[in-house]
Amino acid sequence: MFSKKQLFAKGMMDISPHMLSVIPFGIICGAIGVELGFSPYLVYAMSIIIFGGASQIVFLQVLSGGASSLVAITSVGIINSRHLLYGAVLSEYLDKLSFIKKLLISYFVVDQGFSESNKFFKKNKNEQHLHYHLIGTGGTMWVCWQIATLSGIILGSFVPEELGLKFTIPLTFIAIVVQDLKKIDHLIVMITCGLSSLLFFDAPFKSYIIISPVIALIVASLILRFKK
Incomplete structure (x- = not known):
């Protein structure tokens, strides 16, 4: 003990x-x-x-x-x-x-x-x-x-x-995510988040910062269900 x-x-x-x-x-x-x-x-x-x-x-x-x-x-x-x-x-x-x-x-x-x-x-x-x-x-x-x-x-x-x-x-965040670039499901989520931020860039109050990760989380949950 x-x-x-x-x-x-x-x-x-x-x-x-x-x-x-x-x-x-x-x-x-x-x-x-x-x-x-x-x-x-x-x-x-x-x-x-x-x-x-x-x-x-x-x-x-x-x-x-x-x-x-x-x-x-x-x-x-x-x-x-x-x-x-x-x-x-x-x-x-x-x-x-x-x-x-x-x-x-x-x-x-x-x-x-x-x-x-x-x-x-x-x-x-x-x-x-x-x-x-x-x-x-x-x-x-x-x-x-x-x-x-x-x-x-x-x-x-x-x-x-x-x-x-x-x-x-940007260098700091690249260092954080670079390890996950080897995983295809993580890469899909990252690309989804990036594309969503571009798509909703003109959303009011710069809320694309919130919208894009929420969409990415939904995609991540769908991927997990598919893998199961």
Whole structure:
């Protein structure tokens, strides 16, 4: 049986390798926010409130493109909807916790932390206080992400305008999706989303940002049914 401290330390150790990609991504997020003309205080506050790399970049890009606050917030909500699935999976191991504790812990659940903690939970189902491992992974991610974002904000404040960092936005998303280009069903969903965004580009309030992923999700669900 692991103690609470051991579980927390184990979570920190398991998530550590992911920092090699998370820290540069956080620096880019902070730098891009300043590059797009947002206040450093706003960029850092967003990093604390949203706490999600892709979501933060989308939020900044959508707002800087002239979309309404409602569209920006909805876009972030759609991107982060995967956390509903994370919660459904983790609920099996956290069912004894109070609602308040679950709510607080959910703030620290991110992609990499969920992946590592879920693997650990499956191998150690009989352990008590498993949530300390999740706090270890999420807490480590949070601290590193905030430091990286702050570093990016400082960097972005000193980068000359002619050496702008806006080009890193498409590069960042290419890096995220490039691994899925090898899978034909994922490729179909990506193409559907891209074509839908072009088709509905002139929709009011720049709502094509919401319409296109919804259409892509419908196509994805149809593909899953067909494969079954």
